[in-house]
Amino acid sequence: MNTTHQTPHETADLIYRNATIYTVNTESPWAEAIAIRGNKILAVGDGESILAYQGETTKVINLNGAFVMPGIHDMHCHPDWALAGEFSYYQHWPQFPQSVKEMEDKLLALDKELPEDDWIYAGPINPFAFQQEGLGMDCHWLDKLLPHRKIALIDGGHHTLLTNSTTLTLAGITEDSLDPSNGCIIRFEDGKPNGLFQEGAQTLIKAVMPEIPVKDFMGMFAKGAKLLHAQGITSAKFLHLNTPRLTALRELDRQQRLNLKIEASISWKDDVVCVPDRWELMAGKRFEFMSDHINANSVKFYLDGIPPNRTTFEKSQFNLGGTLPRIKGNKFEVHDHRDHDHAAMSEHSSCCLSGGFGVVNFTFAELCVMVEDMDRRGIRVVAHAIGDQAAHWYVSAVERARKINGNQGPRHQIAHSNSILNKDIKRARDANMIIEFSPQMWWPSQITAALWRLYDKEKADRYWPFREAEDENAFYCFGSDWPVHGLQWWNAIEAMVTRRNPNKDPEFDYSMGENMGLSIEEAIRALTIRGAYAMNNEDRTGSLEAGKDADFIVLNHNLLEIAQDEIHSTQVLRTIFEGAEVYNQKDHQ
Template identity: 30%
Template sequence: MNRTTPRLPKTRLLLAGAALLAIGAAPAPTAPTADLILTNARIYTVETGQPWAEAVAIKDGKILAVGSAADVARRKGTATRVVDLGGRFVMPAFGDAHAHPIFGGMSHARCSLHAGKTLDDYRRIIADCVAKTPGTGTIFGSGWNQSLFPPKGIPNKELLDSVSKDRALIFESDGHTLWVNSKALELAKITRDTPDPKNGTIDRDASGEPVGALEESAMALVEPLVPPPTAKDLEGAITYTVTLFNSLGITSWHDASVEWDKGGTSKALDAYKAVKDRGALTAHTVMDLHWNNDRGLDQMPDIVKLSARAREIGLTANGVKFFIDGVIPQQTAAMLAPYEGTDVKGATQITPDALAAAVAQLDARNMQSHFHAIGDAGVRQALDAVESARRSGGAHDTRPMISHMNVIDPADQPRFGKLDVTAIFQPLWACNEAYMDLAIERIGPKRATYIYPSGSVLRFGGRLAYGADWSVASANPMEGIEVALTRVAPEGDRPPLGAGERITLAQALRAYTLNVAYVNHLDKQTGSLAPGKSADIIVLDRNLFETPVRQIHSTKVLLTLFQGREVFGKLQPLGR
């Protein structure tokens, strides 16, 4: 039998209404009005239920309303600033799921080789640094390209010696290799008789003489020669990164490895606090604490202490970064099968049991695990550690993530979705260029089909989040987006690298916005344009959905808002 609500007689309804008026029933609340309305725009929200809008209203740094121009106009009050964007393209600000803000800022503040394209460029830049730095101290810098040192990407000391034999010259590439001159080797007492340290290699010629390259843990042999950064240096590096990232439309990042000292102190954390306290940290910032592979679970109390201190000062350091292996050209990345023409597989820098135990303890504390894994064996070890933690402790919302993954074995590609592990790719790397030639030569044609399989991870139900690994590579999301869609270098003319792994624009934008917010545990606060979220918004000079795909890298950010505040560009004269 159907039942309906009984209808009250009309006289009873009138009497009820009169009674409410008699006791002074409260009027309907007035909807809040906006501080700022951006209207007449093409707004891509990255919200599945409402992907497009015409206007957005902002109040107290948060989004008040998103929708049609007419609907949002209802939020206009007497003090509301209304900016007509003339049909410009608007979207959520970008995030970066893997950056090194302090290392990157410092690398540009010291002797930067990033602009060099040839060995002669490096020689000129380094000579200029020496000339501008009086004294006899070490010249330290970074940014050299391994592809300029074929066939294995290993540099030699002769070029640096031609610049100076009297001062130590030390240059970092990607966090895995140092290029040094003879003076640096001499001061560090590195000779043909010096043994390779655990998890490290002193590159040598056929006679056993060091050639001028130090791999992985061998880099620590010259560390005492590098002047440690001051507190001012660290703060300046963070400020440099904030300014650069805001100019690229980035208002959130994941610092992929914060250094700390035994006992639970961190100069890097202190520097972040100083920048934040003066209002200059205009980005949502999440940090990983560096796991020391030379220690064991004894370091866990220090990590927990540091994480707690970060919370006390208004920062987030709830993740731990594990370095599982090295890189492919130098054959230090851990592979399931030997490198082509060798019996070398590379090696992991932490044992599977030690990694699994550490991840299980972090999982039990609701802390996040972040893994550097480049070879397919390294990727499998990271996935195995997560799976083991899930079996032993149950599911926790820790949102583990694996970065780089130059090669993922086909058997492991479905595991990202099954284990809910986010794949952090550097999309700009997924194209045929000189460095990739070195990698493919090492692993051979079959495994080359598994390089950066972003499309496959998605098809198997996995999640992608993008991070540039800046300053190892350009932080510009526009360049990364184009390569994600084409698998061709911006302005490059070589064939696509694994054309079947291309993804769509919508997928790439999500990987640079909402999915970064997800791994940062900030997806309820930022990453898309929805009421209640932080007003982290960018305005571009073109509509990405209407731009020829090979021109996306040329797109410019006109305006960046962080929490509703202009941190790059100006609303005027943008909206005349």
């Protein structure tokens, strides 16, 4: 067992000893102790040699054989969405409503509770309940229930907003209103808006809603950081942000209440939140929010939608909803469905060179010039791309940007990557792109079973193909997409390996795709050093080596020794961020 250190005569502030340390350093993967000075790792190695760094004031902590590994990187999460119900006027329903009647009861209770001039902003609504009961999920339903109340209801993934006629009038939405380029105003057959707004069209309503104060966002992010620490997270990407949210993060960091390495990704095209100062941020205002812990050099957008709405952008038709149009750009019909290499085409060819099914929120020309511009500015682009055709388009746009700007640009990120094709995994690798897999749902369950029915078996078995990404030596990482599907990292890590339901549900006792899992060593690397690479922090964190930041976690058992189907029972005992303990399980018992 080797010991790595900077100089043999430095004294440590802190030593953790008698541990089983998995360093994720290929040259020296195992150690027994770690010495810390300030926020940096001074040395990692065997117990005897590390104790040589002990001085008169050094604090020594005996971990009694506990397993230690680098901190986890959550490369896709939304703490402000998760905690808005606790810190703002958003009314979060913690129990997903199972019927339309249950939603009606909740709304009527809010109507009695709140002053009549207040907004009802609530969710998540359950669109499946309307389908199952044969009821229209539209403004007519809300008009009968709460005709005079200003109201906005959202789904759990923040892809759909529902409102009533009073709010449509307040927002100035009529049958003459045009769809934004990145979303859709759903309409009745006569062309009048039916109260549903998908993707970026949501912000047509949010623009007239009360702004949430910065102090409320501070509450969301501060508590969110603590919840992430409890899961073993030391680095994360927070997505779909605007200036109030960036301001909240900056102030928390100044107050040392964040204790995370954060990539703060600005919402592009008002997909979820309104960003009226977008071009000021792009021109340089974003630099005001940068620190040692916050990087705001990133933008995020929805390239396509979500499977339950059948608005993902796919190469082949869904099994359900056979009337969905083939599209070009935003809801235009495509007649040529051949598969072409977009990167070789001119920007004026647009997206009609390769058709698809579902919804896409850009024309191919717009996508290409936007990515080229951001790439030239050094801004990472994170594109929500669930459908295989959406991922194909995005990789093509980045390839084109690389040809124009050179290969040294940002590591652009494909978000979700549910059904990315193998050929596009290879192309993304060659374009130095990050393939991010989320949300944490890659195991058989009621939700994934419903998704599978949308696709043929071959496509369903490949859903979240991280085995292929590993085999192709692609740059990939994982995200929770919290709160879209909870914050359950240890269930997710088990399923990265087994592709089976970690809760042992007998109804879903089968594998999600054969031979698609990772080894536990591969999963740990994806969560640590690969995550650091996705944040351009691989020289700073992601493995336990001398000179790197002291970001690591202490667990209750050795992940490389326990049975695969016991990984979900893992408990985080301590989380250390830059040498400081930010979570201790004993404080929460």
